[in-house]
Amino acid sequence: AYTISQEYAGRNLYIPLSTAFKASERDRAIWAAYSAAGGKNLDDLVHQYSLSHVHIRRICKRMRQLERQERQQQLF
Numbered sequence: 001a002y003t004i005s006q007e008y009a010g011r012n013l014y015i016p017l018s019t020a021f022k023a024s025e026r027d028r029a030i031w032a033a034y035s036a037a038g039g040k041n042l043d044d045l046v047h048q049y050s051l052s053h054v055h056i057r058r059i060c061k062r063m064r065q066l067e068r069q070e071r072q073q074q075l076f
Contacts, residue, residue: 030045034060
């Protein structure tokens with residue numbers, strides 16, 4: 001704590017919760033498994049991650065959009 005205070009004294013510093021980071025890792029793992037199975041393993045993912053079908057679908061939709069944004073080049 002002392003070292004951090006010496007380096008960042010007087011500054012606003014944001015340190016995210018580890019739960020957000022873990023969720024990000026989880027979402028990437030869900031997307032990888034979902035994509036590898038061609039979307040035919042939704043029930044397995046629901047049981048594996050203890051999430052609802054709706055939540056898994058939302059994660060996959062968001063991850064699909066992020067992947068698409070990474071592949072497409074910006075026009076401007």
